[in-house]
Amino acid sequence: MQSLILSHVTKAFGATRALSDVAFAVAPGERVALLGHNGAGKSTLMKIVLGLIGADAGEITVLGAAPGSHAARSATAYLPENVAFHPALTGQEQIRHYLRLRGQDPAQALPLLERVGLADAARRRIGTYSKGMRQRVGLAQALIGRPRLLVLDEPTSGLDPVSRRSFWGILDGLAADGAAILLSSHALTEVEARTDRIVILSHGAMVANDTLAALRRRAALPTHLQITARPGAADEVAAALAGHRLNGVRVDLSCAPGDKLARLGQIAALGPLVEDLELIPPSLDDIYRHFCTEAGS
Incomplete structure (x- = not known):
């Protein structure tokens, strides 16, 4: 059974269409990234999934139940971009x-804070915490009760690089345990490496829904090749490949997906003139811009 199913979901606020016929699903153990420009409909969609607002049309199923129902709420965790806690309370x-609100043992507080890297600050008042530390308190809260669906809105906002790696490691563990994860993020480099599928919204419409590899094939964007020539041979390599010489030893060129193997054969034929080669496929940022531009964003 899918953890989250959205079928032809539509929502309008007055004359503004926030979502238009959006349909996708998230399976247990799957990490799905929800991408889109500001105003694309990401927050509206998350609020509908959480049962905070209703859709005008379409069907939504959260862990086999209706959004906002007791069954859905008890197994769903939410982490907003800007968490807010009482500054006079300690993290613990x-x-x-x-x-206590979730009917869980309060003694779990310290282990949860340890899990998100806040053990040393557990007895400090939250008013002294940095934004990244408050975000980690929010993550600890989201982990209460072993949630089966996590809805995360810009979850790494304010986190330092070490905390970001720890956060993604926690998400990997949750997904391996069968939790479904739907997250929005503008940190496309992180999303590219740590999610299973990409959903792109543009002006309320879903313009892409697939794995990164499949989206790359659909977009058919060029692959970038960076060739390091033997010292003194850069001009010869650039001429042979009709490439662009950038400095003393590097030659850059791009090729269409269908030409990649032929290009590699040409480079290999240069033998000792070439010292190294790096292939740079289209990034998630490139793919995101492609699909949004194609949709008229």
Whole structure:
């Protein structure tokens, strides 16, 4: 059974169409990134999934139940971009409070804070925390009760690089345990490496929904090749490949997906004139811009 199913979901606010016929699903253990420009409909979609607002049309199923129902809420966790906690409470006191609200053992507070790297600050008041630390308190709260669906809105906002790696490691573990994850993010480099599927919204419409590899094939964007020539041979390599020489030893060129193997054969034929080669496929940022431009964003 899919953890989350959206079928022909439509939502308007007055004359503004926020979502138009959006349909996709998230399976247990799957990490799906929801991308889109500001105003694309990401937040509206998340609010509908959480049962905070209703859709005008379409069907939504959250863990086999209706959005906002007790069954859906009890197994769903949400982490907003800007979390807010009582500044006078310590991190441990805040998590103990949420554990009690969820009917869980308050003694789990410290282990949860340890899991998100806040053990040393557990007894400090949240008012002294940085934004990244508050975000980690939010993640600890989201982990209460072993959620089966996590809805995360810009979850790494404010986190330093070490905390970001730790965060993604936690998500990897949750997905391996069968939790479904739907997250929005503008950190496309992170999303590219750590998610299973990409959903792109543009002006409320879904313009892409597939794996990164499949989206690359659909977009058919050129691959960039960076060739390091033997010292003194860059001009000869550039002439042979009709490439662009950037400095003393590097030659750059691009090729269409269908020409990649032929290009590699040409480079290999140059033998000792070439010292190294790096292939750079289209990035998620390139693919995102392609599909949004194609949709008229």
